Amino acid sequence: MVPIINLPATGAEARIAARNNTYTTSTSGIANTFLQANLIVLPSRFASDFRLLCLRNPVPCPLLAESARVGCFDELKSWLPGIEDSRIAAGIDIRRDAPRYMVYEDGELKKFQCADIVEEWSEDHVAFLIGCSYSFENALTAAGLPPRHAVMGRNVPMYRTRLPLCPAGIFTGATYVVSMRMYKRSEVETVRDVTRPYVATHGEPIAWGWEAVKELGIEDIHVPEWGDAPLTLEGKHLSEEDKDMVPVFWGCGVTPQEAVMKAKLPGVVLGHAPGHMIVVDVREWEVLEEKNPN
């Protein structure tokens, strides 16, 4: 008999399961309709520049929330218009509520997929939560356009590009990271329409078509920097000769992590392990479309 595994169904359940180390794997597909978030934790003197980097580049770096105060790991300040601070993730412990973490010191990886960052967290740290594309993938599936990597049980391919971010203070020279999903050329406008309202989680694609590969400066579409290589449904390499299928590129939550690494910040920088997100209490439908801030 196959044991029945109770997957976390809500943001609160996902955080408690991660805190208790009863859930330690990728959060892809769990707690459906609850927003998932990328985590970046920085020494406080870099917080102002990083906040500005996100606000100047909201498509790859959609800022959801940050520590309520310097050193604070259990209260958040919301950056989502209309969503109060306390509504983001009640009772959160930023140091323990992602299933797995990464630890960097002076720009070098020190710990890989560790269970928590209780020891590394200091009174000088500030945490930032950034939107994640898992949300609009649910919407694509619901619209009859499931991303191929999900259908095949693979990870989404992600690529470095040469498209520059708008710099902010210490964060200069950074470029977009993009995620890629293959669609029929005739489906692209529907794919754009379906993902457009997801403004807090990258929104509509930034580029599409084979010509975009060159324009973005992606060296080899078959060799993504993160995630799994894209394949046809028959398990073969993609071919540009298949003119009907085209790559579609979205801003990716790995972008701010790359910007932080590129800035070679001194001191201890912390983050979630890719794919192992912090799940929050906010539902997808609460952050559709841009809300007026007043």
Add this chain to the structure above:
Amino acid sequence: MVPIINLPATGAEARIAARNNTYTTSTSGIANTFLQANLIVLPSRFASDFRLLCLRNPVPCPLLAESARVGCFDELKSWLPGIEDSRIAAGIDIRRDAPRYMVYEDGELKKFQCADIVEEWSEDHVAFLIGCSYSFENALTAAGLPPRHAVMGRNVPMYRTRLPLCPAGIFTGATYVVSMRMYKRSEVETVRDVTRPYVATHGEPIAWGWEAVKELGIEDIHVPEWGDAPLTLEGKHLSEEDKDMVPVFWGCGVTPQEAVMKAKLPGVVLGHAPGHMIVVDVREWEVLEEKNPN
């Protein structure tokens, strides 16, 4: 005797003078410390995509306010966190309060520098006010770094680039327009610091140095698409061989107008004449730094 001309000293004075046609020229240098705004007026069916274009590209397209309702020319909805709707521009008449206007029909220029748009405004129009770089120029001058074009009584040079905007709905294929100011290489970090807080008016530069000219895809630095050609203080052409002086590029408020023109929208599109801005009631110091929306 030279007649004493009373230049408008506040946003309200500037709007009334423009409305009465007693002020009909460029608003550069008037109503010091009051924010000036680019104006774009679109048929309502394009408003949602245009709003999203601005929110996805806040550096070249910083959204300050929009019509309170479709067809409304005398009330605004604020997009500035913490600034109430009624505080943007009390008693505004969007159709008459810029010194000069432009009228486009089906993507073609129909009227150049006309006095108002009372006839052209319809019940289906929506107006958008976008931040302008005049604000941070005051700050640069106050910091002892006056832009050279201002010192020489010339207009700032502006260039088309190949740097893509994040697309939004009908607005695809658009690229950044940038403004350029020359500075010593040793001054660039101070220039970045001085302009960084001006988040509602393009903020810090997006690129700098001679290498940026090529990276942005600017064809000829001596031939800007808008404004006056950049010159040395001796009135000569710039030279890349002068390694000490470098071009510094900012996102430019002409960007959203270019995006609208590129989209070839059907119907009547209205805007201010370049340089002839709508001056509002908000002071520069009220919009320094990004404010949390909640």
